[in-house]
Amino acid sequence: MGRYKRKTEGPSWSREALNEAVEAFRSGRMSGYAAASTFSIPRKTIMDHVTGRRGQKSLSLGRPPVFKYETEKMIAKCLHVMEKNGFGLTRTEFLDIVKGYVKQNDLKTPLNDGTPGKDWFSSFKKRYKL
Template identity: 30%
Template sequence: MSFIKIWHQKRDNSKNKCPRRTLFNYSPSQIKNALEEIRNGMKIQTACKMYNVPRSTIRNKLLGRAPETTGKVGKDPVLGEEVENRLVEWIKETSRAGFPICREGLIYSVQKLVKEAELNTPFKNGTSGRKWFHLFMSRHPDLSRKQSEYINRARSLVTEKKIKSWFAETLELLGDDKSVLEDPARVWNMDETAMYLCPKGTLVLAEKGVPVCNTSANSDKENITTLLTVSAAGHMAPPLTLYKYDRLPKNVSKNAPPEWAIGKSPKGWTSSAFYEYFANVLLSYLKKDQC
């Protein structure tokens, strides 16, 4: 038989395959309502037709063969539903606290749980594998894997109390000049932004729909620092970009935007270059705009 005939025969056989069975074309509320009607005296067949629920499903629930509240088929999870639900809540709590769990961390924690609780599992040496992890994620669609963002540890420790204290100190510092706060063109905010040369973080587990979680680190990764200054009125002053060079290359100064301030710093921090930027660039810009 030629290859073409075999290929056509396989295509014809694929067309004759049975369609995939669709499960659960009904909601839990339909099950609940049907059971209530039956317990109130309605016939099983009538209730099943009214709420479009399979008669076998209703019989199994009435006879106690299947729980009334579940909507799934197959075996229970290896660790049990209660343990898995606790794991999900733990993952969410650690993520909210700023310490998200990666896949390896979850697998290690499950291994420790299995060992200490002496759980009977099919895991080799008590360690769950890749298959278990993917099934765990599919059973809990409210979790997702996200890219973590590294921030400086000092910034991660900012609290509401410290923010309110900063505002109180600022008001005291202004004294009789508090009226400047009423003019948005005279209220400016500065912030350093790290342009990461290698921005990819680790994949961590977090609650779906929640903004990307942050991972604290003692020091930032390799980056180029840019100091941005923006007013409450939406005006942006010339930014300052620092490069980690002892001597600034000519191509950097040549290709930089003309209105930008650029500088060099051995460590890439703005602590030393800030004063020069403030005196030579920012003040002249503010005087020009009469801020």
């Protein structure tokens, strides 16, 4: 388990509701105040999205992931196959494989020397139920 705990749960509204509120304002069907009360979204948030001051950058909260979703899914699938066939890996062996993958594919990552840390590893295991 990682050492970090999420402090926020994210917005109480959905992305679809925000898009509907922005569209309702842009089309002139509702004022900013009416859209805010109808969709239960702060008026400032709606206006920031209308004016382009703030866009929807990511589907998740927090930092962007180190690897693309497809890459992580492929690594997890390989690990599941290895595990099913009786080839377990230690954390160090796994991190060495990931480091080799980063170096071999010349990926740009925010990792120190291309090596993921203990927190990344524990979060990876949790995400893919390893």
